[in-house]
Amino acid sequence: MTSEEHSLLSAADIRKLADILDLRPTKTLGQNYVIDPNTIRRIVGAAHLDAREHVLEIGPGLGSLTLGLMDVAHTVTAIEIDPPVANRLATTVEAWRPESSHRLSVVEADALRIGRADIDAARPQAADGPPTAIVANLPYNVAVPVMLHILAELPNIQHGLVMVQQEVAERLVAGPGSKIYGVPSVKMAWYGKATSAGTVGTKVFWPAPRITSGLVHFAAEEPPETTATRQEVFEVIDTAFAQRRKTMRAALSQWAGSGVAAEEILLAAGVDPKARGEVLEIEHFVRIAEHKHHRGES
Structure with a gap:
């Protein structure tokens, strides 16, 4: 089945x-709805979804992308923060895809705060397991925190496509x-490989x-093997880029206890x-965190 069939x-x-x-779209919730079906088809196609997949959609809004996802994926769990919008989504799907409504679950929640247990509890009845893909039109002001939270x-x-x-x-x-390599770049690299899949103009919203x-x-990869925790590695990343023009010795002095340390x-x-x-890759930050961890144990 393809999205062109519907x-x-x-x-x-x-x-x-x-x-x-x-509804009056607000900047606070990052509500910019895609109004062009061809753009939806392009997004869904670029996500490379398997017909057996359970997809997590964040911020489904009025359902443009949701319908496109349901045409190619097995099940969809949609997380929507705006109560009236969340309450309407199932009705829209029932009207436009009456045969597929059992393959959708809508969760009224903040994607920045939702946990794994909440998503598992809201799993569509037709789903065989937890989500394996994420496809979303993310609000600009919280895009990176939301993505990192969901991946954690x-x-x-295993993979996904975000706008x-x-x-x-x-x-x-x-x-x-x-010059633009920084905290988002390195933290995403902990989870896998992020690559550009094109641009989308303003007129389709x-x-x-x-x-x-x-x-x-996004394509998931196993994090580097380490005895340090993800939180310890991310602390090094945050500290290193807090004043990005500093050398690593200077940037990490307070974190380590002194410049010498x-x-x-x-x-x-x-x-x-x-x-x-x-200039450092994720593996460098992992080794730094690991050696601080071992130093603290000695």
Whole structure:
């Protein structure tokens, strides 16, 4: 089955649903709805979903992307923070895909705070297991925290496609040595490989945002083997980029206890103390955290 076999929500359909709900999209919730069916088809196609997959959708809004996902995936769990919008989604799916309503579960929740147990409890009755893919049009102001939170909560996620502000997309896929390589880039690398999947213009949204959106494809990989915890590794990343122009020795001095201690940890981890965080890969940050961890145990 392909998304071309079924009609999708048009601009007129979106505005009609908004009128029914007396909905006025807000910047606070990052509500910019895709009103172009071809863009939905493009997003769904770029996600490379398996017909047996359980997909997690964050911020389904009025259902444009939800319908497209249900045409190619086995089941969909949608997380929506706005109560009236969340309550309407199942009705929309029943009207547009009456034969598929049992394959959808809608959770009214904040994606930044939802836990694995909440998602498991809300699993669609037709789902064979937890979500293995994430596809979402993420609110610009919380895109990175939401993505990192979901990946931490759902280790079964194997791949996905997210639409975010173009600047955020560029940061997520940036590699060491790039001027925009930073905390989002390195933390995403802990979970897997993020690559660019293209851009989306402003005219396919209602209301139209002021800036272009970017599509980011994600493929999960096993985190580097280490005795340090993810929290310890992420603390090193945050500290290293808090003042990104500082050398690692200077940036980590307070974290390590002193400049001398920081230099010893860096040398033991095989990292040049004079290097800056922007040239280091995730494995470097892992080794730094690991050597601090071992130092604390000795």
